[in-house]
Amino acid sequence: MGKANKVLVIGGTGYLGKRLVQASLNSGHDTYVMHRPEIGVDIEKIQLLLSFKMQGAHLVSASFDDYQSLVDAVSLADVVICAISGVHIRSHQILLQLKLVQGCMQRFVPSEFGTDPARMEEAMEPGRITFDDKMVVRRAIEEAGIPFTYVAANCFAGYFLGGLCQPGFILPSRERVTLLGDGNQKGIYVDEDDIAAYTLKAIDDPRTLNKTIYVKPPKNVLSQREVVQIWEKYIGKELQKTVLSEQEFLAVMKEQNYAEQVGLTHYYHVCYEGCLASFEVDDDQEATKLYPEVRYTTVEEYLKRYV
Numbered sequence: 001m002g003k004a005n006k007v008l009v010i011g012g013t014g015y016l017g018k019r020l021v022q023a024s025l026n027s028g029h030d031t032y033v034m035h036r037p038e039i040g041v042d043i044e045k046i047q048l049l050l051s052f053k054m055q056g057a058h059l060v061s062a063s064f065d066d067y068q069s070l071v072d073a074v075s076l077a078d079v080v081i082c083a084i085s086g087v088h089i090r091s092h093q094i095l096l097q098l099k100l101v102q103g104c105m106q107r108f109v110p111s112e113f114g115t116d117p118a119r120m121e122e123a124m125e126p127g128r129i130t131f132d133d134k135m136v137v138r139r140a141i142e143e144a145g146i147p148f149t150y151v152a153a154n155c156f157a158g159y160f161l162g163g164l165c166q167p168g169f170i171l172p173s174r175e176r177v178t179l180l181g182d183g184n185q186k187g188i189y190v191d192e193d194d195i196a197a198y199t200l201k202a203i204d205d206p207r208t209l210n211k212t213i214y215v216k217p218p219k220n221v222l223s224q225r226e227v228v229q230i231w232e233k234y235i236g237k238e239l240q241k242t243v244l245s246e247q248e249f250l251a252v253m254k255e256q257n258y259a260e261q262v263g264l265t266h267y268y269h270v271c272y273e274g275c276l277a278s279f280e281v282d283d284d285q286e287a288t289k290l291y292p293e294v295r296y297t298t299v300e301e302y303l304k305r306y307v
């Protein structure tokens with residue numbers, strides 16, 4: 001397969017999607033950004049779309065409520081990258097992607113960018129819905145014979161590092177931290193711009209065709225305690241630490257609303273079970289090995305921006 005010239009990003013106004021659009025522009029692809037008429041008078045999103053347009057992106061109006069508009073949008077591109085929302089506390093629209101499953105793409109990258117759902121068969125309720133829905137989309141893609149690449153990007157750094165791996169926090173405290181369990185389970189933290197850069201590398205690569213790739217930067221496989229130590233080094237003091245046992249965590253979780261519980265389930269699997277780093281990834285499926293030319297952001301570098 002040659003270089004895919006035309007890339008359509010769906011969900012390009014989102015948290016990850018806007019980075020995928022930028023990475024597509026940066027890598028010289030002819031970039032199409034789908035936006036929906038329902039965007040209304042959201043001035044921030046319109047301005048973001050215009051900033052992409054000024055860099056050469058083509059803006060394409062289409063809606064999941066108008067199937068023909070979707071077909072027309074998809075037909076503009078060789079590769080479709082979807083970053084539609086999939087976090088319940090924001091919005092969860094993963095199954096809408098079933099409307100995108102058509103045969104005319106060179107490659108489809110569905111909205112995943114987290115824990116590999118294929119490894120989460122035993123995941124807990126209610127958070128398993130995220131993995132179950134992503135697997136429904138995978139099965140539809142594979143049954144339709146659409147070439148694909150799945151990107152298992154592990155933890156978005158902004159959520160996990162910003163909060164020192166504590167759910168409900170996205171800014172690191174200078175006073176205290178709650179350790180989840182013994183704080184020794186390893187997580188994997190990835191700068192969202194790096195996720196986008198690796199994704200754009202992968203779409204042109206025959207090695208990643210019909211494969212899952214994992215973004216597992218070797219220096220970013222760290223426990224919560226190790227993340228906290230890096231932060232403590234920056235602020236020059238030790239944080240006051242409280243331990244939240246597994247039982248306490250699960251009890252607190254049960255008191256939350258549905259959307260919060262979904263998110264907490266994910267933290268549980270990452271921070272108490274170590275689900276991300278508990279298996280080996282072959283070099284030919286690991287993004288930093290496949291694309292050593294991408295200089296990834298280390299946890300140390302990422303945390304520095306909060307000092």
Ligand code: NDP
Pocket residue numbers: 010011012013014015016017035036038039045064083084085086087090091093096111112113114115153154155156157159
């Ligand atoms: P966002 O919530 O930021 O939303 C992304 C996009 O979805 C927006 O562009 C939004 O468009 C679009 N969208 C929502 N509803 C519709 C609809 N009905 N029709 C068309 N477009 C719609 O998404 P995230 O960036 O948070 O999530 C992207 C992916 O990353 C998901 O798969 C998610 O599970 C994953 N993720 C992984 C994390 C990790 O730590 N590994 C953390 C967070 C997310 P509009 O602007 O028009 O509303």
